[in-house]
Amino acid sequence: MIPRDTLKKIRRIEIRTRRAVHDVFAGRYQSVFKGQGMEFQEVREYIPGDDIRTIDWNVTARTGNLHVKKFTEERELTVMLLVDISASNRFGSAAHLKRDLSAEIAAVLAFSAIANHDRVGLILFTDRVEKHIPPRKGPTHVLRVISEILADRAAAPRTDLAPALDYLNRVVRRRCIAFLISDFIAPPCDHLLRVTGRRHDLVSILVADQHESALPPIGLVNFQDPETGRRVLLDTSHPPTRRALAAAQFNRRANLLRTLRSARSDAIELYTNQPYDRQLIHFFRQREQRR
Structure with a gap:
């Protein structure tokens, strides 16, 4: 039984994303992602x-x-959504958790795919594959995908991209469009990203929150890492501390983007406090220009 709050959230996401797909994304999706042969x-x-x-x-x-x-x-494509549901995705300082943003982005992509008669599959992962839903068509299938992303489950807390990428490459033999949706707070897996980028059309969607790199100046705060349980006390009003955190996040992001480029993966950065439509439209336009 799906909790009532989750059902309401699914319904809100369905209404918002169906409208966005109808008005904006479906046509752009079709022009960007074409058949493989x-x-x-x-x-x-x-x-x-x-x-x-x-x-x-x-x-x-x-x-x-x-x-x-x-x-x-050959118009029909297979779209695979690889969605990170580890503990760090339950963070969000704005109206949305990172998990909610991931679900909404997955819904936009899935509804765009089925509008063009493509099949959509789902791989949920933490530091292991938690669930695999084989590719199918139809709006009912998409609603199940959204429901699974939002479901409260006793999943492993940590993130590791490697098991999900390895599973994708073993299970999906033909070339597909693979959307990797994660905050990418995970150990490096450069080799598997490159392998996946060669086998599939890999698109990495980086889901983040503004306060992960720019803390509000509110004095002493006891932080806990949701994936490791480690605690640390930080003075968020201390300028050197704020600069060090911002620099560390900047370097992490720069290294990640370099890794994704070397893996031939497009990268889209989305934040919980910002509308995602502009970033997705920008991505589609860039892809159209490269064709």
């Missing part, structure tokens, strides 16, 4: 201007007239 459709008689490389010589020899093979783009 060509599918044979029929043989027909040659028409001047046809590419001579498509001539079917067997049929031509049999009939005495030039015939060509006609192909159409």
